[in-house]
Amino acid sequence: MNDAQSTGLTRRTLLQAAGATAAAYSLVGAAAGTAGAQDRPEAADRLVVHPVPAGLPLNTSFSVKARKPGGVWRTVPVLRARTKTINExxxxxxxxxxxxxGFDFTGTVEVEVTSSKGAFGSARIRPLSYAVEHEVSGDTIRFSLDEPRNLSIEIDGNLYDNLHLHANPVEKQRPDADDPDVLHFGPGIHTVPDNVLKVPSGKTVYLAGGAVLKARVDFTNVENARLIGRGILYDADGGTTVAFSKNIEIDGILVLNPKTGYSCTIGQSQQVTVRNLHSYSYGQWGDGIDVFSSEDVLIEGVFMRNSDDCIAVYAHRWDYFGDCRNVTVRDSTLWADVAHPVNMGTHGNPEKPEVIENIVFSNIDILQHREPQVLYQGCFALNPGDSNLIRNIRIQDVRVEDFTWGQLVNMRVMANRYNASPGRGIEDVYVRNLTYDGDKANLAILTGYDADRPIKNLTFQNLEINGTVVHDKMRKPGWFLTTDMVPMFANEHVRNLRFLDGATAASTVAPEITSAGEATATRKRAFNHLVTATALPTSFDAEGLPKGLAVDKETGLISGTPKAPGTHTVTVSATNSVGTATKSIKLTVRNA
Structure with missing residues (x-):
């Protein structure tokens, strides 16, 4: 076991083999843009299985093998994760x-999973939206993948003694272990003083596959720093903290069994990207990713299984102050064994009221929600308290599988035991293409606090419940409300609530773009700029982007890593069924 200094870090080479061969280590690379990184050519089919150091707990419920098509089977180590539910x-x-x-691959990979309990009757691979074809024979399930996936493999309906499989993309580059800007942890178990690794500005922390760091990684008052690799943060007080910082990137890390705290905290920071993070927690208040008073945050490709909220978006709490805006969560899978998959708005500053706005959830699979307390239910909970105002929220292309206990949505202006005052309201929420298949959901709730603190301008479009699209013109008894068909309760302080089918225009006017006319990126650092607009646009675009950036036409997010400095005039657009709005923005890419 290694001890590494956490202060005065300018150069580090930590390459404890812990039983791993040098050849196995050489297959590991780092994320794009790392100083001193070396490009690696990609083979058509490539499989990388990372070592597990002695001393890391394993689980014996399953054995896993993988291979390239027609190749030699390789054993994939199975780690022990811990989960928690509440005895009601x-x-x-x-x-x-x-x-x-987990493993990394390109091309196609064949997988074989065997249960130690012997033959079983049924198996399923979730998210169900992936429709992974598989075959079962006795005690074994076999399937192939041709793109990265985060999966849950469940035998005979068991949600707890299941296998989580992370089939990751292969890292395209790797850092030079001798680079003075790289804090390098090779295969093995590592510790640092006080169990906190404080990352200086301009540094990249690299956890190679097979590296285990028993510490929280802390980015406080820093800029232009990263945590990347295929390693593990294990058994620490939290996973990562990003506080009062800018241009921070976290990519590819597994946060396993933190003792306390959140897997990732983002507080009063700007330009933060969290990508391909996998998180498992079992402690009290074991949230996944919590965002406080921050701007321009991207969370993508994450798999979160947590003992509290998976994703939470708040304003002020603790030492963090200010509005929270421009947060995008996309292409992710959420599993809440306790509380909410998504929670928004609880914490704020009544003495100087704050706004939580321009929040997008897109292409999300929700696998579980289990919360006995009615006040803390909701796969999507928009619950402003502490004089917060929530506005301009988009929830789109979301698939909710049948869960154990809770509500599909809970939008409630409130004051609970955490709040000094009620929230100010919820407004301009667009929920499009939300599907739920199951029979466990409790009555969904929509409640404004009073006439001065309402919910207003809430649109559900193409809301599908067990195969039926719920909309205001659907066939139903004339004395039934549309909300009865969900079922859902809306009180008298909900204004302009609409349920539309997929073909009905959501707006009668063309959009107007409301996002900033200027933005600044940093060369070779992850960048996020969310295009926002009025009148419920259904698509976005951008022309004239510098090399390294692209626009997500579903969400309006411009993101990526710009390659060279310069000033660019970018034309962004937002479109709905009535028309298209355009706006020129000045995008400056500066050197670090």
Whole structure:
């Protein structure tokens, strides 16, 4: 076991083999843009299985093998993850062991999973939206993948003793271990003083596949820093903290069994990207990713299984102050064993009221929601308190599988035991292409606090419940409300609530773009700029982007890593069924 200094870091080479061969280590690379990184050509079919150091707990419920088509089977280590549910009769936590395995690949990979319990009757691979074809024979399930996936493999309906499989993309580059700007952790178990690694500005922390760091990684008052690799943050007080910082990137890390705290905290920071993070927690208040008073945040490709909220978006709390805006969560999978998959608005500053706005959730699979407390239910909970105002929220292309206990949505202007005052309201929310298949959902709730603190301008479009699209013109008894068909309760302080089918125009006027006319990026650093507009646009575009940036036409997010400095005039657009709005923005790419 290694001890590494956490202060005065300018150069580090930590390459403890821990039983791993040099050849195995040489297959590991780092994310694009790392100083001193070396490009690696990609083969048509490539498989990388990372070592697991001695001393990291394994789980024996499953054995996993993988291979390139027609190649030699390779054993994939299975780690022990811990999960927690709440005993609704006593309030005590029930902690269980589960299984996590992973590898990197390109092309096609064949996978074989065998249960140690012997032959089983049924198996499913989730998210169900992936429709992974598989075959079962006795005690084994076999399938192939041709693109990266985060999966749950469940035998005979068991949600707890299941296998989580992270089939990752292969890292395209790797850092030079001798680069003075790289804090390098090779395969093995590592510790640092006080169990906190404080990252200086301009540094990249690289956790190679097979590296285990028993510490929280802390980005406080820094700029232009990263945490990347295929390693593990294990058994620490939280996973990562980003506080009062800018241009921070976290990519490819597994946060496994933190003792306390959140897997990732983002507080009063700008330009933060969290990509391909996998998180498992079992502690009290074991949230996944919490965003406080921050701007221009991208969370993508994450898999979160947590003992509290998976994703939370707030304003002020603790030492963090200010509005929270321009947060995009996309292409991700959420599993809440306790509380909400998504929670928004609880914490703020009543003495100087704040706004939470321009929040986008797109292409999300929700696999589980289990919360006995009615006040903390909702796969999507928009619950402003502490004089917060929530506005301009988009929830689109979301698939909710049947869960154990809770509500599909809970939008409630409130004051609960955490709040000094009620929220100011919820306004301009667009929920499009939300599907739920199941029979466990409790009555969904929409409630404004009073006439001065309402919910207004809430549109559901193409809301599909068990195969039926719920809309205001659907066939139903004339005395039924549309909300009865969900079912959902809306009180008298909900204004302009609409349920539309997929073909009905959501707006009668063309959009107007409301996002900033100027933006500044940093060369070779992840950049996010969210294009926002009025009148419920259904698509976005951008022309004239510098090399390294692209626009997500579904969300309006411009993101990527710009390659060279310069000033660019970019024309952004937003379109709905009535028309298209355009706006020129000045995008400056500066040197670090």
């Amino acid at each position: 009769a006593t309030g005590s936590g029930i902690v269980r062991d589960s299984s996590v395995a």
